[in-house]
Amino acid sequence: MTTRTEPDRAASSPPAEAGAAHWLDALLDRMPRRPGELAAPPPGSGLGPVHGDRGLPVVGMGVHMIRHGPAFQLQLLRRHGPVSWWQVFGRRVVAVCGPEAVQEVLANRDKAFVTGWPDVVGPWFDGGLLAMDGPGHLADRRLLQAAYGEPALEGYLRRMVEDVTAGLADWPTGRPVRAVGAIRELSGQMTTRALLGVPYDAGGRQVMRDVEACIRAESALLRLALPGTAWHRAGRARRRLAARLARAVPQARVRADDDFLSVVGRLVGPDGGRLTLPQVVDHMIFTLIASHDTTTAATVAAVYFLGKHPGWQRRARAESNARGDAPLDVAGLHRLETLELVVKESVRLVSPSPILMRRAVRDTDVLGHHVPAGQLVSVCTGVNQLLPELWPDPHRFDPERFAEARGEDRVHRLAWAPFGAGQHKCVGMHFGMLKVKATLDALLRRFEWSFPASYTARWRFTSLPAPADGLPVVLRPAPGRPGVS
Numbered sequence: 001m002t003t004r005t006e007p008d009r010a011a012s013s014p015p016a017e018a019g020a021a022h023w024l025d026a027l028l029d030r031m032p033r034r035p036g037e038l039a040a041p042p043p044g045s046g047l048g049p050v051h052g053d054r055g056l057p058v059v060g061m062g063v064h065m066i067r068h069g070p071a072f073q074l075q076l077l078r079r080h081g082p083v084s085w086w087q088v089f090g091r092r093v094v095a096v097c098g099p100e101a102v103q104e105v106l107a108n109r110d111k112a113f114v115t116g117w118p119d120v121v122g123p124w125f126d127g128g129l130l131a132m133d134g135p136g137h138l139a140d141r142r143l144l145q146a147a148y149g150e151p152a153l154e155g156y157l158r159r160m161v162e163d164v165t166a167g168l169a170d171w172p173t174g175r176p177v178r179a180v181g182a183i184r185e186l187s188g189q190m191t192t193r194a195l196l197g198v199p200y201d202a203g204g205r206q207v208m209r210d211v212e213a214c215i216r217a218e219s220a221l222l223r224l225a226l227p228g229t230a231w232h233r234a235g236r237a238r239r240r241l242a243a244r245l246a247r248a249v250p251q252a253r254v255r256a257d258d259d260f261l262s263v264v265g266r267l268v269g270p271d272g273g274r275l276t277l278p279q280v281v282d283h284m285i286f287t288l289i290a291s292h293d294t295t296t297a298a299t300v301a302a303v304y305f306l307g308k309h310p311g312w313q314r315r316a317r318a319e320s321n322a323r324g325d326a327p328l329d330v331a332g333l334h335r336l337e338t339l340e341l342v343v344k345e346s347v348r349l350v351s352p353s354p355i356l357m358r359r360a361v362r363d364t365d366v367l368g369h370h371v372p373a374g375q376l377v378s379v380c381t382g383v384n385q386l387l388p389e390l391w392p393d394p395h396r397f398d399p400e401r402f403a404e405a406r407g408e409d410r411v412h413r414l415a416w417a418p419f420g421a422g423q424h425k426c427v428g429m430h431f432g433m434l435k436v437k438a439t440l441d442a443l444l445r446r447f448e449w450s451f452p453a454s455y456t457a458r459w460r461f462t463s464l465p466a467p468a469d470g471l472p473v474v475l476r477p478a479p480g481r482p483g484v485s
């Protein structure tokens with residue numbers, strides 16, 4: 001069974017060639033690349049320059065990136081090597097691809113790199129872990145880690161399982177549903193009680209609309225707070241979120257509840273210190289943003305691949321149904337081994353966060369290439385996940401490659417890194433995997449679905465990857481579950 005996604009096809013051939021059937025891709029293919037050097041290395045340094053493509057004036061290679069994502073960066077790797085650069089909307093960005101180059105930047109041994117996210121997405125992450133560096137980041141991360149431990153996860157999972165079951169009750173069968181929008185809504189329904197203790201229908205919906213306004217502004221081109229713009233809407237949304245959280249934190253600190261905000265509010269560091277109210281507010285806003293679209297993208301990818309590979313869908317459903325009516329807990333999710341393999345393979349092929357942004361704080365080098373101070377660097381973990389040098393038959397949907405006996409992900413510690421690596425590695429990785437698996441478990445027990453052999457999703461990379469058509473899917477009642485429709 002071979003599934004060729006947009007990035008998959010392009011991984012074995014240049015993106016423009018892969019998509020040449022579409023007029024826009026044919027046009028992009030003919031566009032001048034205008035190659036050149038990023039910056040001259042300091043004389044006598046022994047370093048080489050970074051080579052790359054300027055593309056069109058202003059737009060640069062931005063449209064290539066949106067249409068082809070990791071496949072575009074793979075093409076940069078093939079043209080210019082593991083350290084290259086490209087221009088996007090007037091800005092030069094270094095692309096670091098391949099396991100060694102990615103490892104060098106993420107290990108960050110000489111502390112030359114800091115987070116580059118605020119430079120790219122704007123102020124929406126402010127005060128969150130991914131906008132911080134150095135001792136402040138380390139101290140907050142150590143403190144917050146307790147809120148992601150297994151005992152705490154059990155409480156969040158219980159809430160998410162109740163909410164996913166209720167959310168799916170409204171999903172129709174027998175007519176097309178756009179999976180991307182429906183799964184995003186479901187993610188919101190599963191988030192607000194687990195993270196904030198707020199039911200979706202009693203204020204949670206507005207919270208998620210505000211979170212989504214911030215997410216949308218991350219990729220806005222017009223970054224002025226003019227009324228009517230995404231930037232303006234996000235500013236208002238973030239202020240509403242901050243005000244709401246500022247009211248909620250004092251109550252959360254004293255209530256003995258097991259939602260994420262209550263757990264974070266009660267955390268005490270080794271020195272007896274607690275996070276201040278503004279710190280909790282900022283961390284919570286970033287957590288809401290970081291958890292929502294990533295888990296949506298991962299679930300959408302798995303729904304797509306399960307629909308293209310009914311054998312895997314049946315196998316995963318059989319494991320989910322084997323639980324009978326027992327409630328789903330963390331141990332129960334760990335036992336869903338097929339789902340674990342399917343999710344790992346889905347986020348390998350379509351990585352929810354295929355690049356990690358960094359900025360050089362001083363002149364430095366990556367694999368002997370000169371990177372000047374201030375330079376933005378995109379660390380392309382998503383490319384590594386598709387490299388034929390690392391993965392046998394990399395475009396094939398083959399979840400078994402993650403099984404203990406094969407362990408293809410063990411070929412290099414950065415061959416599979418959908419949750420990042422190094423200082424900023426996703427602290428919510430287990431939480432995210434639980435949420436995605438709990439969503440898929442509920443879907444599998446209730447529905448079955450498939451996509452025609454002729455259907456291939458075309459992924460777009462405006463912000464996180466999503467099928468351009470919203471992934472229309474027709475659900476049917478799952479077999480072997482009498483009484484459930």
Ligand code: HEM
Nearest residue numbers: 129130290291294295298352353356419420424426428432
């Ligand atoms: C499938 C789901 C998820 C994926 C693929 C994912 C991916 C990532 C990646 C790649 C990073 C590192 C970014 C970088 O180094 O630039 C990251 C960081 C982070 N993620 Fe996740 N994430 C997921 C779910 C979650 C969830 C559910 C939460 C919280 C409930 C969360 C919270 C965070 C936080 C707080 C950070 C910043 C860590 C730090 O800077 O120290 N993530 N995530």
